[in-house]
Amino acid sequence: MEWKNDITRILNIEYPIVQAPMFGVATTAMVVASSKANILGSLPLGDLSPEKCIEVIRETKKLIDTPFAVNIFVNTIPFVSHELKERYNTTKEYIENLAKQHHLDVSLPEIEELKLTSYHEQIEAIITEKCKILSFTFGNLDQQSIDKLKSHGTVLIGTCTSVEEAKILERSGIDIICVQGIEAGGHRGSFTNDNTSQIGGLSLLSQVYDSVTVPLIYAGGIYNAKTLLAVKVLGAQGFQIGSLFLGSKESALNEAEKTRLRNTSEKDIVLTKSFSGKFARGVKNVFIEALENTDYILPYPYQYKLTSELKNVAKSYNNTDFVSIWAGQSLHSFDGKSTAEIISNLIEQTEYSEKAYL
């Protein structure tokens, strides 16, 4: 199989495969292993402070000198109105009580205690650290940030969940677009539609391919040679893999979470706003069932910040009913292979199967 293409050239990698930036799951070790396997590792910065961003970037750079991407959330932070503060307090109380009913004692932070990070501060850190590749989700960068990053030679990868979003990213001069199908695990990257776009990969990727000219990475459902090759036929030059790494040695999921994932059936993989205020796909549990369709879901990032401590405490007790286990619609064994093995298996399988198809 000819792996070399626009994506490998622009990103300076050997295989146009991307380890998904799964904040909370993708460790530095996973990024390093991906990079050493000659694919693109993605270091998720999530809502880390600029100082913490610098720390994890330096930690990664110490271990590899091959390219890797950093990933940020591009979102606005809603003003804390009196109404929002009241809703925050009610939600905090509801969640604390819910946890207590399930024998989990947590005290969640007051709204005044939350430390919110603006992505602009993170971009400063990224420029300071001379990161070569920046991927982002939840929005499009403002033009000033785009111009600044480009003047520093940073390659930009934006995320879309609709044709409309793909066109917006292309018009802004984004270098590569990551097309996220509804199959994908974790947060939806949508940013233009209140009814978060839920388009399946077959329809979405082929229509985005028909509508823009920048190279495309596809994310959502790729777990074997067949899905990778199908996505190639649909027009993607890059292949983003997330869920395939969830059970890996380098995954930050603990054994309880990995076991829960292995015992999950297709009808338990749901889209929910419960943990963060934004739609994300993952394993249904007590927390999601209790919050779904209630008023106890604050706008992002407040719900996300509010539930962070809950998740930390639950995780420390191996309680998988109060943590978010994000996963996509392609279920598989989630076995404990290493990141390197997972990548080489996928590449070998694809090269072998390709002869039958492409």
Next chain:
Amino acid sequence: MEWKNDITRILNIEYPIVQAPMFGVATTAMVVASSKANILGSLPLGDLSPEKCIEVIRETKKLIDTPFAVNIFVNTIPFVSHELKERYNTTKEYIENLAKQHHLDVSLPEIEELKLTSYHEQIEAIITEKCKILSFTFGNLDQQSIDKLKSHGTVLIGTCTSVEEAKILERSGIDIICVQGIEAGGHRGSFTNDNTSQIGGLSLLSQVYDSVTVPLIYAGGIYNAKTLLAVKVLGAQGFQIGSLFLGSKESALNEAEKTRLRNTSEKDIVLTKSFSGKFARGVKNVFIEALENTDYILPYPYQYKLTSELKNVAKSYNNTDFVSIWAGQSLHSFDGKSTAEIISNLIEQTEYSEKAYL
């Protein structure tokens, strides 16, 4: 391209392409044109009475002697409890008032006036008429019906929206499974999950392929060579096309509906229970927006029967805000080509593109 495979052999057709059984859209003319183009035409029987089934089957048979499928809805009919009757009356009043507010004067039927058809009666008609191929959705046939149809040599095609449903169909001895991705237009064929399964084609088809051994048809998002070939790579041997025919000369949509469809953007294609009580994908309009998330949605088939007259009247006035225009997630020009042209274009395009891929 080698089109011959298990599907063409079992169904005795030249190209393993299936014209989707779109009740209300797929006319006899469309079925005949499909059959003459050497693909499988599907005659939708929907909720037609056995007498009417016989009539349309005979009408079709008079025009072609090539194979075509008949399609039925396999569903149970909920008992009319006192509570359901009350809800029916409230919903009837709500919808009549809503229509009146939009200058549409309709009088919807009383619940006692509804003529409900059991699929068992339809099966009798199908056997009487010696139909060779029966496809079905909304459920699995009971074992007695399966045995009876098989003893008459009828080929059975069941619809699944999850791996679980595919396994149920295979265990029952269904000959071919139609895998319906979330991309598909019209009604979801789900029958095991209250939270109707919403799995994207990439994840669903590849996982169903890994889980059963019967030949698979895929439905959802196929609109050009690329999507057809991708679906082939994922393991489908048959390719069901629905939305591609919506704008065709043989489509039962009127000009107002076709125009509405052409002016629809991706964010207006929604899943809704408003028209029938079962989830279906189509064009958002006044009716859907008014009913979504209200209590004015009865269980199938009552909502469906209740709104039938509304749709008929609205259609006669070219009012596209009170009709159901079902469509999938792959939008395209919906131009007025003939069914025959659409099919031959797709076949030619696929044969041409295949050289680049497969």
